[in-house]
Structure formats: structure tokens, C-alpha cells
Amino acid sequence: MGSSTEVPPPPWRKARKPAQIRRQLNQDLIVETGLRVLDAEGLDGLSMRRVAQELGTGPASLYAHVANKDELLELIYDQVLGEVRLPEPDPAQWQDQLRAYAAEMHRVLNSHADVARAALAGIPTGPNAVRLAEFVLGLLIEAGMTPRQASLALDRLTLYISADAYEGSLHYVKMRAAGLTDPKDYFPLFVGRVSEYFRSLPRDRFPHITANVDALIADGGEERFTYGLDLLLAGLAAQMS
Amino acid sequence: MGSSTEVPPPPWRKARKPAQIRRQLNQDLIVETGLRVLDAEGLDGLSMRRVAQELGTGPASLYAHVANKDELLELIYDQVLGEVRLPEPDPAQWQDQLRAYAAEMHRVLNSHADVARAALAGIPTGPNAVRLAEFVLGLLIEAGMTPRQASLALDRLTLYISADAYEGSLHYVKMRAAGLTDPKDYFPLFVGRVSEYFRSLPRDRFPHITANVDALIADGGEERFTYGLDLLLAGLAAQMS
């Protein structure tokens, strides 16, 4: 690529920096860049060095604006939560709104690679996290739940949504590791492996598994998520009556 | 300490190794040692070097018996699942047995530091994992569920138990990071921090959170787990009728 040695600058000129592209770093920019790296290369590809490189600097520069990687992850996660759109709360239709909220949050988490891993990695307390908590808590209390019930319901629902998104992100990681980018290519490959393994088990010791392989692999991620969500909602509805 | 320099061995004797403590490594021993390290120092303290050191060797030696760290983690996790005791299945009492199964698995996962993180880190397919799956699947199918329903229920229940144990393990990690070993010391400290944060929020924008701080922090891990489990079971029971 061109000449291999650089011409040294004249010593009387004090080797000015590339340009005035300095004094640019701030926390928002770092978080934004981090989210972009995460979307492009996954959570495993998100390192302080990688983010710094994207900003044309070294990793040490980030620590002036962010305490450590965990804090950066929390900030990125809260930024993602900012994409969750909430309707006007209508306690008369709390079941539908709760279902819609879960679907919306699930959608947002799944739309950002494996950010869901950060969701479970800590107890989120960012501004957007409390915004969502206030919405759910208010909806359920106004619908007639006791504050204690509403708190528990919020806690369990959040755990369920995050956990499911996290589980989905694992497949995302494995798919990426296999060099694929389209879930459509990866899914049958994975299902094939698992069903083959189930079928290879001894029939006498695992009669139910071997006899119901098709049922075990029948449903994909979306159906599984909805099924569990419906279980939780049915349990809540039973408590309300 | 003693003399700081070692007397070199005579060159005509080819420097025999310490003793006949060789040709000892095998997969079971590595898994067993790994589990011991995990229990003693947590999942973050579990490194290939640490396990090798415990066995008096170098990290490279492990790779003859274990493909990589992920495989070692899967093996350790399945070893832990081996501690789960199952009763004779009685489909007439499927609800009680399912609840007892969940409690037992939850207990085992919580009794091994933060092994739950490994539970969610991959789709477990070890011998003990399929043993548990066969039990739950058989119980629910014999109780009258369709194979598809039973598969979905197994999947969601497993996810819920693992996720809750994982969430609990996070507190374990934070407690360890704070230098404490007894949850009794850590819990009020954590609860205090969170409730203080909730109380500091502006009342006009977060009326429900600020008005119900006590309810939000009222229940501990065990109550939360049981509450969510009951929700799932109620949902399943509603489907059966």
C-alpha cells in the first residue's frame, strides 16, 4: 500500500494533531457507538477497545465518561429500553395492554442482537427502566390489584420477558458462530441436530421423549413466548376474580 | 522459604518428575474439580488455569479431555443436575409433583453458587438434563396433556426456574464483590439502596413507584419464585379443565 515509511514532519512544527477533531467525546456518543457496535457484531464483539477504535481513540479515553464496562452496558441497555413505546394506560383493558406491552418489549429486545444478555446481567435502574416499571405498576394497581400483587406481577413478567429474549439471543450467538446471518438458514439446522439427538436416545429409558420428538420441536420461539405469557396472564386473571 | 536457590540435580540423572502422580487426568476428575472450584470461588473464579492449578498441572492438559470451557461448563452443570431427586411419577397429583419438582430443582441450583448462569448459557443436553425432561414430560402427558402442551409447559417451566436461579446468582455475585459471604448481611444493604433510589424519584412523574416503595421491596427471592410458579401452574390448570 504505497510507501512503507512515513516522511517525518519538520521539527520546527510541533506535529499538530490530525485536525480539530478533538474534545468530542461524551457519554452519549460512547453509548450510541457502543450500541452500534453491539448491533453489528454482537455482545461478544463489544469491547472497550472496539468502541474506542470506532471513535478513533484508545480504550483509556472512555473511562473519563464511563466508570467501567458494566456501566456502559447498563447505559446501552437503557438506551434500548427507550425504544419501547407505551400507550395511554387503560385499566379497563389491563390484560390486553399487558400482553401488548410484553410483545413490544420482546420485539425491542430481539431487534438489538443479544442485548438481552445485558438485561439479565444486572438490576436495571436507568431512567427508561423506571419509566416502564411505572407504566406496568400503574396499570395493574388502577386495574384493582394490591400494590404487593402488582409489584410481584411486574417483577415476574419482567423476568420472563428478559429470560425469553436472552434464550433467543443464545441462538443468535450460535448462529453467528456458525457463520450464518439469517435465522431462516440456521433454524432447521439446529432443530435437525436436536431431534436427531432425541431420536438416538434409548426408547426404554426415555419413552416419552423418543415418542414425541415432533411435538418437542414443533413450536418456534414466538409460539413458545406467547404460550408462557398466556400462562402468566391466565394466572393473574384468576387472581383478580 | 529456606534456601532461595535450588540445588541442581545431577546431570546424569534425568531429573525425574516429583513422583508417580501422573497419568491421573480424566474427564470426571476435571469436572469434579471444576465444580469444587465453582462452589468455592464462583463462576467468575472458574478458569481453565484455576482448575488446572488445582490439579497440579497446566491449562493445556485439560484440553485432552474437554473440548473447551463451554463444554466443561455443560458437564459441570449436568453433574449438578444429577443431584436433583425425582419421585415416582403420579399423574393424579401432577400439580403437586410439578411444584415439588420446581422447588427441588430451584434448591439444587441455588446450592451451587452461581452455576445457574451456566444453565441459561446453553441448551443443556446432558444425560441428567434429559432424565429430568423425561420425568416432567411423562408426568404431564400421563396427566392428560397433549404432547405439544406438555412440551411447551416443560420448556417454559425450565426457563422460568433457570432464569429465577440466575437472577438470584447475580445477587450472589454482587454480594461476593462486596466482600460479604452471608446473604443476611447483604440483603438489607441492597434493599436499602434500591428503596432509597425509588424514594428519590420525582413524585409527579412516578406516582405509583414512589407511593409503593414498601410493596416493591416487600418480598424476597423465595416468595417471588413461588408467586411466579403459582401463576404458571394456575395457567396450566386452567388449560386442563
Added chain:
DNA sequence: CTCCTTTAGCGAACAGTGTTCGTGTACGAA
């Protein structure tokens, strides 16, 4: 306009990590 204080940026290094390569040694078979 000049000098000085403050502070953000950043190069280099540290102590770790998982994993691989090539060497050599100790065992079981001949």
C-alpha cells in the same frame, strides 16, 4: 496578549483470560 491552572485525551503497561503448537516424557506392548 500572555501566562497559568485545570482537565480531557491517550500511549503504554499490567494482570488476567481461552486456546494452540510443538516438544518431550512415561507408559504399555512387543
Added chain:
DNA sequence: TTCGTACACGAACACTGTTCGCTAAAGGAG
């Protein structure tokens, strides 16, 4: 006793998050 081979392992590689000081720029004071 000798040989061949499979296993153990020291050393190294390419990473990671994080910290320490030095450099140099920005902003205020005189």
C-alpha cells in the same frame, strides 16, 4: 529391554478490562 505412541505440559498468541502518568489543549486571570 526396546520401541512406538498417546498423553502431559511449557511457552506463546491474541485477546480482555483497567490503571498510571504524561501531553497538550481549553479557559480564566492578570
